[in-house]
Amino acid sequence: MGAAHPKTLLDKIWEAHEIAPGLLYIDLHLVHEVTSPQAFEELRLGGRRVRRPDRTLATADHNVPTDGTPLAKRIRDELSREQVEMLERNCREFGIPLYSLGSEHQGIVHVIGPERGVTQPGMTIVCGDSHTATHGAFGALAFGVGTSEVAHVLATQCLVQTKPRSMRIRYEGELGFGVTAKDLILATIGKMGVAGAAGHVVEYAGRAIDALSMEGRMTICNMTIEGGGRAGMIAPDETTFAWLDGRAAAPSVIPEEWSLRSEPDARFDRELVIDAHAVSPMVTWGTTPAMVVPVTASVPQPKSSQEERALTYMDLEPGTPVQEIALDRVFIGSCTNSRIGDLRAAARMLDGRRVADGVYAMVVPGSQSVKAQAEREGLDEIFKRAGFDWRSAGCSMCLGMNPDVASPGERVASTSNRNFEGRQGRGARSHLVSPEMAAAAAIAGHFVDIRQRDT
Amino acid sequence: MKALKIVAGRVSVLDRDDVDTDQIIPKQFLKRIERTGFGQFLFFDWAREPGWELAQNPILVAGRNFGCGSSREHAAWALQDYGFEAIIAPSFADIFRSNCTKIGILPVVLDEAQCRAVAQAGEAEVDLDGQVVRWPGGAARFEIDPDVKHRLIHGLDDIALTLSHEDAIAAYERDRERRGPVTTAL
Ligand code: SF4
Numbered sequence: 001m002g003a004a005h006p007k008t009l010l011d012k013i014w015e016a017h018e019i020a021p022g023l024l025y026i027d028l029h030l031v032h033e034v035t036s037p038q039a040f041e042e043l044r045l046g047g048r049r050v051r052r053p054d055r056t057l058a059t060a061d062h063n064v065p066t067d068g069t070p071l072a073k074r075i076r077d078e079l080s081r082e083q084v085e086m087l088e089r090n091c092r093e094f095g096i097p098l099y100s101l102g103s104e105h106q107g108i109v110h111v112i113g114p115e116r117g118v119t120q121p122g123m124t125i126v127c128g129d130s131h132t133a134t135h136g137a138f139g140a141l142a143f144g145v146g147t148s149e150v151a152h153v154l155a156t157q158c159l160v161q162t163k164p165r166s167m168r169i170r171y172e173g174e175l176g177f178g179v180t181a182k183d184l185i186l187a188t189i190g191k192m193g194v195a196g197a198a199g200h201v202v203e204y205a206g207r208a209i210d211a212l213s214m215e216g217r218m219t220i221c222n223m224t225i226e227g228g229g230r231a232g233m234i235a236p237d238e239t240t241f242a243w244l245d246g247r248a249a250a251p252s253v254i255p256e257e258w259s260l261r262s263e264p265d266a267r268f269d270r271e272l273v274i275d276a277h278a279v280s281p282m283v284t285w286g287t288t289p290a291m292v293v294p295v296t297a298s299v300p301q302p303k304s305s306q307e308e309r310a311l312t313y314m315d316l317e318p319g320t321p322v323q324e325i326a327l328d329r330v331f332i333g334s335c336t337n338s339r340i341g342d343l344r345a346a347a348r349m350l351d352g353r354r355v356a357d358g359v360y361a362m363v364v365p366g367s368q369s370v371k372a373q374a375e376r377e378g379l380d381e382i383f384k385r386a387g388f389d390w391r392s393a394g395c396s397m398c399l400g401m402n403p404d405v406a407s408p409g410e411r412v413a414s415t416s417n418r419n420f421e422g423r424q425g426r427g428a429r430s431h432l433v434s435p436e437m438a439a440a441a442a443i444a445g446h447f448v449d450i451r452q453r454d455t
Numbered sequence: 456m457k458a459l460k461i462v463a464g465r466v467s468v469l470d471r472d473d474v475d476t477d478q479i480i481p482k483q484f485l486k487r488i489e490r491t492g493f494g495q496f497l498f499f500d501w502a503r504e505p506g507w508e509l510a511q512n513p514i515l516v517a518g519r520n521f522g523c524g525s526s527r528e529h530a531a532w533a534l535q536d537y538g539f540e541a542i543i544a545p546s547f548a549d550i551f552r553s554n555c556t557k558i559g560i561l562p563v564v565l566d567e568a569q570c571r572a573v574a575q576a577g578e579a580e581v582d583l584d585g586q587v588v589r590w591p592g593g594a595a596r597f598e599i600d601p602d603v604k605h606r607l608i609h610g611l612d613d614i615a616l617t618l619s620h621e622d623a624i625a626a627y628e629r630d631r632e633r634r635g636p637v638t639t640a641l
Contacts, residue, residue, distance in 0.1 A: 073536060
């Protein structure tokens, strides 16, 4: 071994957690209200307990109204209330720590894990949520599972898994001015397609990745699932360690085991090289994240019946310049882009300007702590002065299981991760963009190339 | 989980690629805390479009990358509740495929020409033990992970299987488990 088989980051984490062939030990299990009720019920029916409550952390996010509702029992929608209250009961019964409504740490599950410092390099992390890939930004192996697997991990702290194949996406060059992590990952998915990384764990590498903040790295890994990947990961480095320093669950001294990376000659099952320097600010035009073009481009001619269907749903004519697409709503939020760095970046685009007439714009911080931090920095005032609605933490309009939904036919610039039909509201038309692009679009009332704006 | 050996019968066809779980079962139905009764909401929005038709058969033939998007097992529950016991497609999204096998739906990968042939035949027999799909006028072999096959054929409970490794789990926790983070200490 060793010299003969240089290992990837994935190999190393896998080996450190494999108990028996195909049985993986899970270091951290994150839980939210939507994918867990049936799992807890299964435990109860089987007379089983939660094996490691101390490796489990729960939060309420998908159903949470973002109007500052202080307690679960005050949620107006009956089914949402029942689901959040059920999470509270389940966590109490099984001894799982929970950030529910009213907690200063409540927030989107993929925001609070890193924020509390429970997401750390070298870990295996699962959650009943496909965007669990986010946590891979810290050099963890993190992926989404279904409800049966949630029950399985609760009961056994293990997961039955065949080892995924490995893929490396290496970026050459650096990101240009006005181009963000969101644009980089959208361009990547546009290039490889929504199933381009299926069956693979993707390691992102290259100078453009090294230069990103942890927030940017989380945005990249978060959307790995949109390219079909099982998980995304980035080797931990000084940026990672500095970001974790001082967080609640992080150790005071950086353990040596945290310095993990793929060995220089490690072989990946697949490699993809992308020129980061050539990437522009991106805007999706269709109903999958791969239907994406640079903001300077026009809506393309459809090349398949699927694309024709998407154009009809989106009510767009091929050949229309992206910058002429007028908007009804702007949503800044979701586990892709709702961290403090995202809000700072969006706020910088606003200073002193007003949201265009006829546009409703909202900002939803990813967690109550992000919200509090933003308010300490006065970002809330900048947003409010510009005419944005300043909300409380939750998934909000990323999927509209809560009162935040777009109406049929409304056109939305959204910093979230999915532009599927109906995702943000039945008949709603979503365009995925970066926080900076969303903020600038809110001001203009249509998409603009933020590189051309005078600030 | 019910043991599953052979799925035979008529075939429903959904000829679209990249069908995501938001279409299979839209979010408003994820608020339910039960595991049953999702079939009536299957493809809720599409089912309201003119010309939509999806018969309740044991077999579904679908397009590429079926079940992409969210991890919601509700999508698999809805398909099962609607009557589907096997889904044949050129490819599946990873989490969706795994969710199917956890609840006893058999995902079968055949190439596009074979999928088309099954769709045209209108009926088929999926033989899990023999790893073959037969339809009037043709047959094709399919691959499946041997452990998954074993579990499906015997209808085994995953949790019980894993707990039979209790000694190994306990030994791991004693000797190899990483230090922290401890969520209950937060
Ligand atoms: S913000 Fe959106 S993508 Fe993220 S966990 Fe919530 S619903 Fe899922």
